[in-house]
Amino acid sequence: MSVVVSVEGLSVGFWRGRPRTLVPVVRDVSLTIHTGDIVCLLGQSGSGKSVTALSLLGMVPWEPGILSGRVVYEMNGERISLYEGIEAGRGDLLDGRAPRSARRWRRQVEERASRVRGKLAHYVFQNAQTSLNPFWTVGAILERHLRRGGRAGPDVLREAARGLERVGLPPDTAGQYPFELSGGSAKRVTIACAAAAEPPLVIADEPTTGVDPRLRLEILALFRELCRPPRATLLISHGVGLFQDLVSHICVMYAGQIVEAGPRGDVLGPGGPRHPYTRSLLLAELGVRERSAPVALAVEAGCAYRPSCAVCATLPDALQRRCREPQPPLAVDQSLVRCWWAAEHGPSEGGIA
Amino acid sequence: MIASAKRAHPPRARVLDGPGARYRALGSVAVGISLILLGLHVFGMTPGIGGAAFEQPSVRHPLGTDGRGADLLALIAAAQTTFVLPALIACAVGIVAGVAAGLAAAWYEGRIGALIRFAAVLIGTFPRIVLLVLIAIAFEPSFNGAAVAVGVTFFPNIMGEVRQRVADLKRMEFVTALRAHGIGLWRVIFVHLLRGHLMGHVTRQAFFLMAYVVLIEASFGYLGALRYNWDAFAGDGEPRAEGLGRILAQALSRASIADLGSWWPVAMAGAFLVILLGGLAALGEGVVQGAEEA
Numbered sequence: 339m340s341v342v343v344s345v346e347g348l349s350v351g352f353w354r355g356r357p358r359t360l361v362p363v364v365r366d367v368s369l370t371i372h373t374g375d376i377v378c379l380l381g382q383s384g385s386g387k388s389v390t391a392l393s394l395l396g397m398v399p400w401e402p403g404i405l406s407g408r409v410v411y412e413m414n415g416e417r418i419s420l421y422e423g424i425e426a427g428r429g430d431l432l433d434g435r436a437p438r439s440a441r442r443w444r445r446q447v448e449e450r451a452s453r454v455r456g457k458l459a460h461y462v463f464q465n466a467q468t469s470l471n472p473f474w475t476v477g478a479i480l481e482r483h484l485r486r487g488g489r490a491g492p493d494v495l496r497e498a499a500r501g502l503e504r505v506g507l508p509p510d511t512a513g514q515y516p517f518e519l520s521g522g523s524a525k526r527v528t529i530a531c532a533a534a535a536e537p538p539l540v541i542a543d544e545p546t547t548g549v550d551p552r553l554r555l556e557i558l559a560l561f562r563e564l565c566r567p568p569r570a571t572l573l574i575s576h577g578v579g580l581f582q583d584l585v586s587h588i589c590v591m592y593a594g595q596i597v598e599a600g601p602r603g604d605v606l607g608p609g610g611p612r613h614p615y616t617r618s619l620l621l622a623e624l625g626v627r628e629r630s631a632p633v634a635l636a637v638e639a640g641c642a643y644r645p646s647c648a649v650c651a652t653l654p655d656a657l658q659r660r661c662r663e664p665q666p667p668l669a670v671d672q673s674l675v676r677c678w679w680a681a682e683h684g685p686s687e688g689g690i691a
Numbered sequence: 692m693i694a695s696a697k698r699a700h701p702p703r704a705r706v707l708d709g710p711g712a713r714y715r716a717l718g719s720v721a722v723g724i725s726l727i728l729l730g731l732h733v734f735g736m737t738p739g740i741g742g743a744a745f746e747q748p749s750v751r752h753p754l755g756t757d758g759r760g761a762d763l764l765a766l767i768a769a770a771q772t773t774f775v776l777p778a779l780i781a782c783a784v785g786i787v788a789g790v791a792a793g794l795a796a797a798w799y800e801g802r803i804g805a806l807i808r809f810a811a812v813l814i815g816t817f818p819r820i821v822l823l824v825l826i827a828i829a830f831e832p833s834f835n836g837a838a839v840a841v842g843v844t845f846f847p848n849i850m851g852e853v854r855q856r857v858a859d860l861k862r863m864e865f866v867t868a869l870r871a872h873g874i875g876l877w878r879v880i881f882v883h884l885l886r887g888h889l890m891g892h893v894t895r896q897a898f899f900l901m902a903y904v905v906l907i908e909a910s911f912g913y914l915g916a917l918r919y920n921w922d923a924f925a926g927d928g929e930p931r932a933e934g935l936g937r938i939l940a941q942a943l944s945r946a947s948i949a950d951l952g953s954w955w956p957v958a959m960a961g962a963f964l965v966i967l968l969g970g971l972a973a974l975g976e977g978v979v980q981g982a983e984e985a
Contacts, residue, residue, distance in 0.1 A: 376972060392871075395871055397867070397870065397871055401865075452875065453872060454873075455870070455871055455872060455873035456871070456872040456873025457873060460872065461868070461871040463867075463871075465864060468863065468864040468865060469864045469867075469868040470865060470868070471865045471868075471869065471887065472865065472884055473883070473887035473888060474883075474887070486872070486873060532874075535872070619903070641743055673924070686912050690863070
């Protein structure tokens with residue numbers, strides 16, 4: 339399996355308040371997605387999942403945005419690195435200035451990202467209805483995606499009709515406008531668009547959020563179709579329950595960091611989960627509530643989950659001090675876990691999911 | 692399905708159907724009358740002196756004659772030529788400058804946006820009529836120079852509307868989605884926002900601007916601020932094209948109503964002015980109502 343995209347040491351932040359303070363929303367995130375992988379980026383609201391995904395397309399909307407790290411796409415021998423080798427402008431952005439070099443930096447990122455967006459990676463937005471152009475018909479929207487996917491000629495409209503049928507919509511939906519569709523139909527249209535664009539990587543931002551359980555299963559079935567190898571997929575979700583049979587890898591994010599990452603079997607199987615937050619998240623899906631504290635965006639060094647951590651709370655003070663130390667990801671079996679005690683305290687008995 | 696898929700962006704309201712259809716129909720009739728009159732003038736109806744002064748409406752002179760014995764229908768037809776080109780010039784200047792400035796101010800909210808807004812406020816605060824009179828005098832005998840000034844002074848209206856709408860639209864998720872799907876910035880701005888969302892509003896502003904030009908031209912003509920109106924009579928005594936304002940001024944200056952009971956020169960020219968202004972305003976309103984519904 340070849341690498342589609344690799345993210346190394348990605349950190350993203352934005353300015354807040356006066357005097358301005360830099361708030362990191364994504365911190366030192368690294369992950370690699372291979373062809374055929376279905377990676378689930380898991381975490382609660384505000385954990386940095388969507389920002390990480392937008393960074394993959396060079397679309398972080400704030401200043402200064404990308405603080406460090408790189409995102410590298412590799413496809414058909416072509417290598418596109420979004421944030422690499424243009425450090426000078428980024429330095430100006432970080433200083434809070436926006437001189438010419440910073441503008442050049444943004445332009446360069448934009449130029450590189452334009453080779454990725456819609457071609458190598460397709461983003462399926464969370465809110466389907468608002469993400470479709472209300473002034474274009476579904477047929478016209480699909481046609482545009484088909485053309486971007488390399489299809490041309492008079493057959494494009496027939497292809498659009500077939501695309502709609504594949505997602506369970508009648509062909510005459512092509513003549514409707516997005517505001518004329520129900521929420522479920524709009525979701526199907528966005529999935530049809532992703533299929534039409536035929537990108538090597540699909541990024542789906544919480545595709546099953548806000549839909550009824552029956553439709554959720556239907557969307558899941560459509561994703562099974564969409565995410566067939568060699569296509570790689572990054573699924574962003576609050577919970578893994580629905581996707582647990584679909585995904586190959588799971589990355590769990592908390593306060594902008596990946597706290598646990600590994601193959602599905604390691605994270606959900608008998609050996610996992612190993613991070614207390616992952617355990618808490620999975621238990622919450624089963625209706626079990628653990629103690630929790632508000633997530634602090636600007637955290638001190640050490641484990642951000644410390645105030646809510648069930649493991650840390652049971653440790654003697656001398657050992658708790660270690661949780662305040664900067665913490666590299668530890669390799670445990672095939673997983674990487676950001677917890678000093680992952681190896682010692684071991685996995686949950688028999689797994690959770 | 693193929694036909695329905697071709698029902699693409701943006702949905703266009705038909706002239707005599709849907710919201711605002713009455714406005715569009717009324718406006719179309721008014722503008723149609725103006726175009727027919729222009730056609731009559733272009734194809735040979737010239738305002739020569741062929742009748743007695745203040746002749747009543749008749750088969751020979753459907754709208755009667757003025758104090759010089761000139762056919763009023765031919766005079767009003769010739770008057771179309773005095774504002775058609777200036778209206779087009781003013782629209783070109785106002786729309787291009789207003790749309791470009793509005794888009795730039797909305798998209799680049801920083802210094803560029805502030806600078807454009809400041810320029811608009813500066814133009815807005817300058818007494819418009821003084822500016823127009825000065826430029827009209829500077830560029831006389833042609834009204835075209837004043838038309839440029841009309842376009843410039845109208846640009847803050849168009850800029851304000853475009854800026855507000857684009858600023859609202861650019862925060863909508865579909866714009867982010869378009870960018871994420873690889874659509875270039877210029878294509879998003881011009882194809883998806885301008886053509887898709889703003890065309891109706893820009894068209895309305897264009898009709899309002901045309902009405903404004905007609906009104907300004909008539910006002911200046913009435914006041915005698917335009918030289919071509921002073922030169923309305925050539926050396927041979929034949930009247931050339933003169934604006935609606937000048938026709939009104941001629942009729943009133945000869946005290947036609949009070950002395951002779953000849954009401955028609957004032958009534959005909961005034962009615963046509965009202966019909967044209969109302970028609971342009973109605974057309975603009977009808978277009979925007981249709982676009983909003985669509």
